[in-house]
Amino acid sequence: MSLLSRRLKPYYEELLEPLINLFGKYKVNPNLITLLGLLFVGIGSLLLYSGNIFLAFIFLLLGALADSVDGALARRLNLKTKFGAFLDSTVDRFSDALPFTAFGVYYASYGDKVGTLLSFLALISSFGVSYTRARAESLGVYGLGGAFERTERWIVLLGSIILGLFKIGLFIITVGSLITVLQRISETKRALEVKG
Numbered sequence: 001m002s003l004l005s006r007r008l009k010p011y012y013e014e015l016l017e018p019l020i021n022l023f024g025k026y027k028v029n030p031n032l033i034t035l036l037g038l039l040f041v042g043i044g045s046l047l048l049y050s051g052n053i054f055l056a057f058i059f060l061l062l063g064a065l066a067d068s069v070d071g072a073l074a075r076r077l078n079l080k081t082k083f084g085a086f087l088d089s090t091v092d093r094f095s096d097a098l099p100f101t102a103f104g105v106y107y108a109s110y111g112d113k114v115g116t117l118l119s120f121l122a123l124i125s126s127f128g129v130s131y132t133r134a135r136a137e138s139l140g141v142y143g144l145g146g147a148f149e150r151t152e153r154w155i156v157l158l159g160s161i162i163l164g165l166f167k168i169g170l171f172i173i174t175v176g177s178l179i180t181v182l183q184r185i186s187e188t189k190r191a192l193e194v195k196g
Contacts, residue, residue, distance in 0.1 A: 097127075
């Protein structure tokens with residue numbers, strides 16, 4: 001978890017507490033919230049492609065909130081399972097891909113090569129962040145951090161959408177993600193050398 005994520009976590013968990021309490025009261029399955037979040041992101045991405053920026057922002061924000069709620073709800077209801085963790089990680093990858101794909105297709109349809117390139121660089125580098133952690137953990141290296149993780153990507157993504165600074169946001173996400181990939185490669189190399 002990045003430094004920013006650690007600092008923000010207590011605040012947004014406190015803000016989401018009423019929602020978690022509501023879902024907990026009615027015993028809503030956390031996996032349903034996970035899938036609902038993916039639906040919101042899918043709708044938001046379609047709206048992004050169609051140029052409906054404000055509604056796209058709202059649905060993408062709802063998707064991000066759902067992603068924050070599902071894990072906390074699982075802990076509250078004592079429903080944490082290996083399948084739930086697997087589903088959440090899998091859905092996260094689709095949720096990461098959809099907005100960048102929407103940007104890429106949008107820019108490609110207008111012949112904007114720079115926008116198209118930035119969209120898919122952001123997509124690839126974001127997946128690199130996730131892959132380095134998954135591969136390191138398969139080798140027994142846990143707790144990898146980095147300067148620019150999923151929380152940071154989504155803050156920049158949502159901020160760039162509401163401000164209309166799409167390409168700047170995509171550039172920041174690409175650079176930040178690549179830095180994090182390099183950090184994780186370095187951390188993993190050191191950890192494996194120590195383990196022998």
